[in-house]
Amino acid sequence: MAEPETTETNEGGEVRRRDFINIAAVSFAGVGAGVVALPLVSQMAPSADVLALASVEVDVSSIEVGQAIKTTWRKQPVFIRNLTPAEIAESKAVNIGELRDPATFEDRTLPGKENWLVMLGVCTHLGCIPLGAAQGEIKGEYDGYFCPCHGSHYDAAGRIRKGPAPTNLEVPEFSFVSDTVMKIG
Amino acid sequence: MSFPWAKQYTPENEFMKWMDSRLPLPRLIYNAVGAGYPVPRNLNYFWNFGVLAGVALVIQILTGVILAMHYAANVGVAFDSVEHIMRNVNSGWLLRYAHMNGASFFFIVVYIHIFRGLFYSSYKAPREMVWLLGLVIFLLMMATAFMGYVLPWGQMSFWGAKVITGLFSAIPLVGPALQEWLLGGFSPDNATLNRFFSLHFVLPFVIAGVIILHIWALHIPGSSNPTGIEIKGKQDTIPFHPYYTAKDGFGLGVFLIFFCILTFFMPNFLGHPDNYIPANELSTPAHIVPEWYFWPFYAILRAFTFDFFFIEAKLLGVIAMFGSILLLFFLPWLDKSPVRSGHYRPVFRKFFWFGLIPCILLLGYLGGAPAEEPYVMLSQLASAYYFAHFLIILPIISMTEKPKPLPNSITESVTGKPLDATA
Numbered sequence: 001m002a003e004p005e006t007t008e009t010n011e012g013g014e015v016r017r018r019d020f021i022n023i024a025a026v027s028f029a030g031v032g033a034g035v036v037a038l039p040l041v042s043q044m045a046p047s048a049d050v051l052a053l054a055s056v057e058v059d060v061s062s063i064e065v066g067q068a069i070k071t072t073w074r075k076q077p078v079f080i081r082n083l084t085p086a087e088i089a090e091s092k093a094v095n096i097g098e099l100r101d102p103a104t105f106e107d108r109t110l111p112g113k114e115n116w117l118v119m120l121g122v123c124t125h126l127g128c129i130p131l132g133a134a135q136g137e138i139k140g141e142y143d144g145y146f147c148p149c150h151g152s153h154y155d156a157a158g159r160i161r162k163g164p165a166p167t168n169l170e171v172p173e174f175s176f177v178s179d180t181v182m183k184i185g
Numbered sequence: 186m187s188f189p190w191a192k193q194y195t196p197e198n199e200f201m202k203w204m205d206s207r208l209p210l211p212r213l214i215y216n217a218v219g220a221g222y223p224v225p226r227n228l229n230y231f232w233n234f235g236v237l238a239g240v241a242l243v244i245q246i247l248t249g250v251i252l253a254m255h256y257a258a259n260v261g262v263a264f265d266s267v268e269h270i271m272r273n274v275n276s277g278w279l280l281r282y283a284h285m286n287g288a289s290f291f292f293i294v295v296y297i298h299i300f301r302g303l304f305y306s307s308y309k310a311p312r313e314m315v316w317l318l319g320l321v322i323f324l325l326m327m328a329t330a331f332m333g334y335v336l337p338w339g340q341m342s343f344w345g346a347k348v349i350t351g352l353f354s355a356i357p358l359v360g361p362a363l364q365e366w367l368l369g370g371f372s373p374d375n376a377t378l379n380r381f382f383s384l385h386f387v388l389p390f391v392i393a394g395v396i397i398l399h400i401w402a403l404h405i406p407g408s409s410n411p412t413g414i415e416i417k418g419k420q421d422t423i424p425f426h427p428y429y430t431a432k433d434g435f436g437l438g439v440f441l442i443f444f445c446i447l448t449f450f451m452p453n454f455l456g457h458p459d460n461y462i463p464a465n466e467l468s469t470p471a472h473i474v475p476e477w478y479f480w481p482f483y484a485i486l487r488a489f490t491f492d493f494f495f496i497e498a499k500l501l502g503v504i505a506m507f508g509s510i511l512l513l514f515f516l517p518w519l520d521k522s523p524v525r526s527g528h529y530r531p532v533f534r535k536f537f538w539f540g541l542i543p544c545i546l547l548l549g550y551l552g553g554a555p556a557e558e559p560y561v562m563l564s565q566l567a568s569a570y571y572f573a574h575f576l577i578i579l580p581i582i583s584m585t586e587k588p589k590p591l592p593n594s595i596t597e598s599v600t601g602k603p604l605d606a607t608a
Contacts, residue, residue: 044380050370070467075372077467100492125499126351127372128344129469149348149473150487151556164490166355166497 050074055185057177060116068133070121073172073184077121079133079145080182083156088114090143091157100160101167108157108171118174118184119158123147125165130154145169188407190419192220217404223422224429225410227599231305232408232429233436234298239396240437241291246389248284249333256336258382260375263338264463282452288330289455290444292478295323304537305413306525311406313517318399320513322392327479329388332381334460334476335373341457343464344473346373346381352486355500372466412598413525414591420604421595472555480552481545482506485571487556488564505568512575519575522583524591532586536578544570 056073060080063069068081083091091105109117121129125147131137132145132154140146140153142161147154152163159168174184194215196202205212215221255274257266270277299319302308308316331349335342350373354364369376407416416422423429447454455477459470475483489502496504512519527534547567554560592598 044366044369046365046368046370047376050374050376072467075370075374075466126348127354128348128473129467148471149344149469149556151490151561164487164498164502166499 055183057181057183059181061180065115067135070133071184073120077129078172078184079117079119079121079158079169081117081133083115083117087156091155094155094157094159103157103159103168105157108159108168110175113176116182117157118182119169119171122170123149123152123165124160124167124169125150125152125163130169187216187221188223188416188419188422190422191216191223192424194219194221217400218430219426220424222404222407222425223416223419224408224425225416225421225595226423226428227410227412227595228408228429228432229411230432230436231297231301231411233433234294234301236433237294237436237440238291238298240440241287241294242389242392242396244287245284245291246393248280248287249386249389251280252284253382253386256382258336258379260338260378260464263336263378267337279448282448285456286444286448286452288333289447289476289478290440291326292330294440295326296478299323300542303541304527305409305411306520306522306527307409308517309520309525310517312403312409314402315399316517317514318395318402320510322395322399324510325388325392325395329385329392330476330478332385332388335378335381336385337460338378338464339460340462340464340468340470341460341473343373343466344469345475346377348473349475350377352503352506355497355503357500373464409525410595411526411528412592412595413529414595414598417594418596418604474553477549477553480550481548482509482552484548484552484564485509485568487552487561488568490561490565505572509568509571512572516575519580520583521580522586522588524588529589529591530582530586531589532582533579536574536582540570540578541574544574 053074056071058069058071058080060069060082063080063082065082066084066087068079071078071080088105094105096102096104106114108119109115121133123130126149128147128149130140130145130147130152132139138146138148140162142153142155144156144161145154145158146152147163147165150164152165153161154165154169155161157168158171160166172184174182177183194205194212196205196211201211204210252270255266255270255277257263267281270281272278274280302316302319331345335346346368350364350367353367354360356363365371367377368374369380457474457476462470474480483506486502486506489498489505492498493501522530522533524530527537544567547563548571551560551564551567594604596602596604
């Protein structure tokens, strides 16, 4: 193959018109293939109807102190708990330095409405629903929530204390639209 | 490689001559799995399992394509359509039970096939590519089986989908976005079910394609054998057909007996009763486990309950689980011993039978056990041994062990007479 190479490449290493055309054509085809790939990839992302279910309103007037309800937001379970004064005091007393995902009790609740704890009921490990929201469920070693799938223990404020989960139970964006109705999302 | 003494294909009639000069498909088959493929004369029954895995794939594709004619991939009706197959479709129960148990049997034969490769070091030069392609097939099988398990949209389907896609959320920075992209939502839903059905249908054909490459790569050096020594002459080989077609046929009969016992008499033995409860996004089953063939890997995933420096426990578990398979891709270069067969490697054999095999069986048991003590601690010990075996013990053994003397030839190991005396 040595002979044709020497006749086709320029001795002085100059760029020939054909080299330019080759590179330009292949590059343009590459850009085209990349652009075509975009919709093929993006079709997998959540569709408009899934994204449309972005917020829900929940009437929380019937939740007594010490009780919790489970509802759904974006097809995911949400725990809404009316904390007891004892649970609030206990959660505030925790030394933040010893937490895996440090967060104060105040970080996780609304000022003035700090008895309302709203969290996604989705274990931050691999997504199971932790136990502990309903009465009679196992609450784990820190008297909060326990995920039965891989054994993560959360405290009463939903903070990770033991087990494989990396972060606290997620607190979604929420606000009160009236004294008894909260809006999640 | 075509051995010089391999039988040559000769078309028998005018039509076959006409065909051979236009599309030599009969010639290809003759040279691949016919009389034209010389195979070592001393293969034992462990060499049946490649063919059995191929048969298992054919069973899965046949039953699966028919099931797809009756199944509906929509979260509103998926569960009911599976029950419809079980109750209303003629022979539907048989097709579904055969497909369910067929998946388990596919994994059983593939695990024995891999076991054969590990004990006889079939992964060593010149067959590294056969081993690597086999691992690709194994990964594709795992993906296909997982997505198939989601389709009935029972409790285990839903929560399995959530947990397995949750593995990807452990990846730093892009993890949560990647999980949403895989699911097409924030939780497994209709988009997830549809894409899993599409991929579950197409991946078996991709597997079939990689199997062709696997066999192509195998036929370049030819099959290995229980002594692990090279073929030295014509006396060391016999034609694949009729000798190994007959032996594989016998093995297939035994395989089908076990397959029928499970399919007809205990079809749900390997399944989980919770998957007969329709999916409920508000209730996680108390004891969530994958199918039995994923248990060893699931045990490794759950063994990591502690952070290691800056790496979170969750990410560690995921890395270890994928790593346990990915490290097998490096096996041909980790095991440096020039001797292939475990029969001639006394130290390797001890660690294989008393270390690796009990370790994998224990991991399998632990993966199906609940996430509590003592199972977590045992999973940690067994996972540690698994990695140590391949990354530390095996490389050291392969450099220090003194192998037993090898026979002079395959023929001599079988007949006790030297190769040329039997010519």
